[in-house]
Amino acid sequence: RKEVEQDPGPFNVPEGATVAFNCTYSNSASQSFFWYRQDCRKEPKLLMSVYSSGNEDGRFTAQLNRASQYISLLIRDSKLSDSATYLCVVGTASKLTFGTGTRLQVTL
Amino acid sequence: DAGVIQSPRHEVTEMGQEVTLRCKPISGHDYLFWYRQTMMRGLELLIYFNNNVPIDDSGMPEDRFSAKMPNASFSTLKIQPSEPRDSAVYFCASSETGLYYNEQFFGPGTRLTVL
Numbered sequence: 001r002k003e004v005e006q007d008p009g010p011f012n013v014p015e016g017a018t019v020a021f022n023c024t025y026s027n028s029a030s031q032s033f034f035w036y037r038q039d040c041r042k043e044p045k046l047l048m049s050v051y052s053s054g055n056e057d058g059r060f061t062a063q064l065n066r067a068s069q070y071i072s073l074l075i076r077d078s079k080l081s082d083s084a085t086y087l088c089v090v091g092t093a094s095k096l097t098f099g100t101g102t103r104l105q106v107t108l
Numbered sequence: 109d110a111g112v113i114q115s116p117r118h119e120v121t122e123m124g125q126e127v128t129l130r131c132k133p134i135s136g137h138d139y140l141f142w143y144r145q146t147m148m149r150g151l152e153l154l155i156y157f158n159n160n161v162p163i164d165d166s167g168m169p170e171d172r173f174s175a176k177m178p179n180a181s182f183s184t185l186k187i188q189p190s191e192p193r194d195s196a197v198y199f200c201a202s203s204e205t206g207l208y209y210n211e212q213f214f215g216p217g218t219r220l221t222v223l
Binding site: 042043044045046087094095096097098099100101 | 151
């Protein structure tokens with residue numbers, strides 16, 4: 001079983017739609033959680049950290065469920081510019097582990 | 109700030125050749141990371157440094173890979189000899205403090221093709 005698992009997609013959604021991604025992790029000792037965004041042929045960039053209480057940044061909402069060991073990312077009112085690969089990242093005391101990403105394609 | 113700088117951006121070489129990838133982290137960042145990204149395996153941490161000292165190299169695939177950080181503003185990742193399975197995008201990243209709770213800033217990557 002992979003340490004961090006994501007549905008690779010692609011998720012094809014129309015502009016304005018709401019889309020949600022889930023990510024599961026296997027190490028119960030994980031301490032930190034992030035979502036990174038990676039555009040095609042570009043480097044990953046931090047989208048948002050994920051806190052135990054959940055957090056929101058504009059149209060983006062991240063949730064953490066420690067009991068079930070999964071993280072979610074909700075994107076409301078999708079824009080064409082949201083098209084990218086979203087990487088789930090989980091950290092322990094010794095390392096960060098990146099998921100292989102979920103690809104989102106927002107269409108007109 | 110110029111961000112993390114990597115060179116070359118693209119490298120095409122033949123099997124058996126030595127490849128050297130270079131990275132300049134963001135000034136003032138104490139941590140430097142080398143990653144490899146492939147379609148099959150995603151982004152994998154190869155090695156990271158703290159204040160120029162290698163801390164964890166458990167992700168380095170084998171002895172053909174080596175990394176150095178002679179000073180706070182420069183690091184290299186060397187593959188000798190290179191093999192076709194080394195073809196991937198290699199990213200360098202840096203962060204101010206901490207491995208797991210701070211944002212990592214990635215360079216643009218080096219796209220390596222070994223023929």
